[in-house]
């Protein structure tokens with residue numbers, strides 16, 4: 001079905017493997033279009049409860065946008081490339097109602113780093129490397145990198161990474177707060193699936209509302225007001241009644257996602 005993606009569904013977890021190993025899984029137009037379709041499937045297929053995005057092989061997660069597609073673009077087309085990518089893929093991942101985790105198994109550079117940052121959180125293998133090397137190409141990140149990186153690691157660290165184009169190791173990325181866990185390469189997918197199994201056992205509508213609230217993070221009263229609204233909405237769900245009843249009856253809850 002896909003030229004550059006391999007997808008599989010196991011225990012409700014949909015794994016999307018970006019597979020262009022000869023080009024270190026770089027994001028060309030076709031990969032972006034296929035990722036967009038795969039993310040739509042995550043949103044719409046009720047059998048999918050969560051998603052993992054990873055790269056084929058052990059060398060790269062994604063080594064960036066495909067540099068071969070850059071030279072023929074003018075300024076308007078450059079803007080269009082950035083806007084289309086953000087709307088078709090990165091924003092949809094961030095706003096997915098189902099948890100979406102990046103399993104970073106090697107180089108996550110440029111658009112690859114941005115792809116991981118757009119996911120709800122990141123697990124990485126010990127050999128993973130992160131960076132935004134666009135300035136080496138006379139470019140800046142265009143898939144949300146200047147915004148998400150700054151939000152996640154703060155202004156000064158973001159400035160240094162974005163202006164130097166330097167790479168950081170998985171361990172440094174964990175110290176920065178980019179990565180939640182660093183694990184051996186051969187355990188990466190299993191460990192990512194394990195945390196998703198835990199999340200999938202929780203009330204799905206509550207999990208979706210957590211995603212919405214965190215994405216609406218705001219220093220002002222607006223963020224707190226949004227949480228109040230979402231908290232109230234939980235009381236209209238069967239899952240909340242089931243969760244509270246199960247606790248009081250000292251049994252495990254059975255959530256229906258309603």
Ligand code: COA
Nearest residue numbers: 022023024026063064065066067068107109110111133134
């Ligand atoms: N776009 C297009 N092709 C890419 C690519 C990208 N972002 N990243 C790697 N490739 C291709 C290389 O051109 C090479 O193709 P070839 O074998 O046809 O020549 C192949 O992938 C392997 O990469 P190579 O550079 O030979 O591997 P390496 O181990 O020497 O270096 C990297 C690995 C990741 C350090 C290096 O490939 C690199 O710097 N890539 C570009 C990273 C980048 O600038 N990303 C941001 C883009 S906006």
